[in-house]
Amino acid sequence: MDSPVQIPFKSFIQLDASASTPIYLQIVFEFIKAIQLGLLPEGTKLPGTRILCKLLVVNRNTLIKAFQDLESQGFIAISPSKGTFILSSQKQAHQKEIGAASRAATASHFNFKRSTILEDPIEVSELPLQFNDGLPDARLVHTDVLASLYVSKLKRNKSKKVWGQVQQQTRQNFKKQFSNYLNVTRGLKIAEANLLTTTNHEIGLYLVLKLLISTGDKVVIASPGYYQSNMSILDSGAEIISVPVDQDGIDTVRLRKICESNTIRLLYLTSVFHYPTTIALSAKRRIELLEMARHFGFIIVEDDYDFDFHFDNNTILPLAAIDSNDVVVYIGSFAKSLPSGFGYGFVSAPANFIEELEKHQRILSSGVDVIKEQVLADWIQEGEVHRLSKKNKKNYKERRDYFVKLLDEKFRGKINFHTPHRGLAVWVHWLGQFNLIKLRKKCMENGLFLPKTILYQDKNLTASRLGFGSMDLKEMEKALSVLSDSLDDLLRLT
Known part of the structure; x- marks a missing residue:
């Protein structure tokens, strides 16, 4: 395995000797933040x-003291004979399953690049109640309409003889309908040449x-941020x-201030509603960001991860809609509430950049899913996507309103939060002094799963991103009751 020394610790462990906080505590807080952002995935072996x-x-004594604190909180495991690991039990269990002969063969000649950054942080649980970071409910998907339309397209295309021509015509029509849809719903002003469609947002x-x-480029992100995009940015060498x-x-x-003292390549931003906090970017700052991008010469990569779920008739358009200097590359998803396999990701950008993206896309996926694109083009043209979106927003708004009502009833005086205008999760600030990992363990004992990716804790922050979209009203009541009881149990013990 590649040496853990190759992990760019200095890029995300930032210490300030002049600060009032002791260095060992700074180390603790910085490592916790890196773990929660996905920069140090589970199983990562740390250097000596x-x-x-x-x-x-x-x-060294300062570092050892910090590691002891991290171990006591459950963020690392220290083994005198094997080393120090980030929550390493799962990793070690997996390694035991690999045969000794296989390991010997791998070490001798089957060498390849290994990433300590791109480990999958997603956890799976069989517990009956589970929170996530804001996923839609698969039970609300209208599969019957899509299935009938898909079958009809399959039958209609049997008579087609020149398949290459069918693919080209389908792609042109789909991009035309898709770009029109984005122009109408998101205030863009794009043509087909400004659009790249992908099988998913990632x-x-x-x-x-x-x-x-390129390796060594400086990329600015908002903190706290989105762990998956942070992993991709780090893996790119930035x-x-x-x-x-x-x-x-x-x-x-x-x-x-950062731009005045550094050459910034790009700013990655989760659009006008920040992930994970759901905070809306003010109109003043949207204008400032576009002006700074033009003045300092950096690109804004705007990731609009949940535009499909906005409520209260107060749609805030993305930065891309008001970008007049071609400084924004706009990334998003289409129809998250469609069945798995029917959703799409897309990139909107200047035509010459899209043309270059398409060269690389052809290597990854050279063909066109003709039937899928014909079905979705018809859905857009006939207005079915708008009708489905309207119905879904009504359902999810009802869930959001009930969820925040329950939060206020069950956690009054224990949390701060605001009602999100968009998305399927609520950002909750915990007011008490306790360890979120210990709360997670207590919840699991009581039948509720809190994945580590929704927990945020450092010296200044104790917060969680609680997704409500995948729960019906009864499930919300049960989940929040367990969470409340688990918190009370934990606070009694501390």
Whole structure:
């Protein structure tokens, strides 16, 4: 396995000797943040303390004290004979399943690049109640209408003889309908040449980062941020610089200072509603960001991860809709509430950039899913997507309103939160002093699963992103009751 020393610790473990917080606590908080952002995935083996002390320029006793604190909180496991691992039990169990002969063969000649960054942080649980970070409910999907339309398209295309011509015509019509849909719903002003469609949102982001980032480039992200995009940015070889978020979105004053002393390649932003906090980027700061991008020469990669779920008739258009200088690359998803396999990701950008993206896309996926694109083009043209979206928004708005009502009833005085205008999750600030990992364990004992990816805790923050979209009203009541009881049990013990 590649040496853990190759992990770019200095890019995300940032210590300040002049700060009032002791260095060992800074190390603890920085490692917890890195783990929660997905920068140090489960199973990652850390370098020895002597090596890590040289990398971070700290005293060894200080680092050992920080590691002891991290171990007591359950973030790392220290084995005298094997090393220090990030929550390593799952990793070690997996390694035991690999035969000794296979390991020997791998070590001798089957060598390949290994990533310590792209480990999958998603956890699976069989517990009856589960929170997530804001996924839609698969039970609300209208599969019957899609199935009948898909079958009719299959029958109609049997008579087609020149399949290549069918693919070309289908792709042109789909991109035309799709670009029109984005123009109407998101205020864009694009043509087919400004649009790349992908099988999912993640592939679009991967392709964009591949073309825009070179090793050593500096990329600004908002903090706290989206763990999956952070993993992709780090894996591309970039150096991440984080900027905090306040009540108006990303701190543009801090961003300007960074730009004045650094050459920034791009700013990655989860659109006008920040992930995970759901905070809306103010109109003033949207204008400031576009002006700074033009002035300092960086690109804004705008990731509009949940536009499909906006409520209260107060739709805020993306930055891409008001970009007049071609500084925004807009990434999003289409119809998240469609069945698995029917959704789409997309990238909207200047035509020459889209043309270059398509070269790389052809390597990954050379064909066109003709039937799928014909079905979705018809759905858009006939207005079925708009009708489905309207119905879904009504259902999810009802769930959102009931969820925040329950939060207020069951956790009054224990949390702060605001009602989100978009998305399927609520950002909850916990007011008590307790460890979220211990709360997670207590919830699991009581039948409720809290994945680590929705828990955020450092020296200044104790918060969770609680998704409500995948639960019906009864499930919400049960889940929040368990969460409330588990919190009370934990606080009694502390």
